[in-house]
Amino acid sequence: MNPISKQRLVGSLLLMGLAVVFWPIIFVQPIVNRPINLSAAPAPPVIDASPLAGPQSPRAKLEPLLIEPKFDEGPQIEADENTHLADTEENSRSLDERLTRLPNVRTFELPSAESKAPAAVELNAEGLPNSWVLQVAAVKSRQRATQLVKALQAKGYEAFSRKVTRGDLTLWRIQIGPKLEQAKLVNLKPTIDELFEVNATILRYGQQ
DSSP: OOHHHHHHHHHHHHHHHHHHHHHHHHHOOOOOOSOOOOOOOOOOOOOOOSOOOOOOOTHHHHGGGOOOOOOOHHHHHHHHHHTBOOOOHHHHHHHHHHHTTOOOGGGGSOOOOOSSOOOOOOBOTTSOBOOEEEEEEEESOHHHHHHHHHHHHHTTOOEEEEEEEETTEEEEEEEEEEESOHHHHHHHHHHHHHHHTSOOEEEETTOO
16 A cells, blocks of 8 residues: 555544544533422521620729728818918019019920939839929919910910819819929029918928
């Protein structure tokens, strides 16, 4: 058999093989005998809509452990008397004029040479550090207290007011601080005494 005849025979066999393979795929429609079963959708999950219990506050457990600070009211009452300002228009106007001469707080906080190490921070009976305030005034008017606090804060002082009621008397105390070191308040006291015309008093912070 010549080579041409062999090639034709091989090509014919190859075409027949391809026809056997692809004829069912192209021209024969598949027959599906397996039935299609559709199952029912699963039931939706049950959601518990009952309200959740609120968080338990530890307040009841912690309150018995808290130690209420104990203050001696004597020094505070004396400070109120030493720093009480007459509630008159003339006195308020005069004080406002004098406050314009109050130096900026940086004047009293300039670093200075120390010949010895600073004193250790004093601790109270509860083991907490004591801090101190300088009471500069006690007035009967909330508005006046707010004005004085703003005037001091404008100069950089950490001033605040605190309302106190003792019997039929209501006062607003104007204080500067708190400071861990009394020395900073001691240096400021003479200037406050002169401008406010009071006897400013250094008190332990939190004094009532």
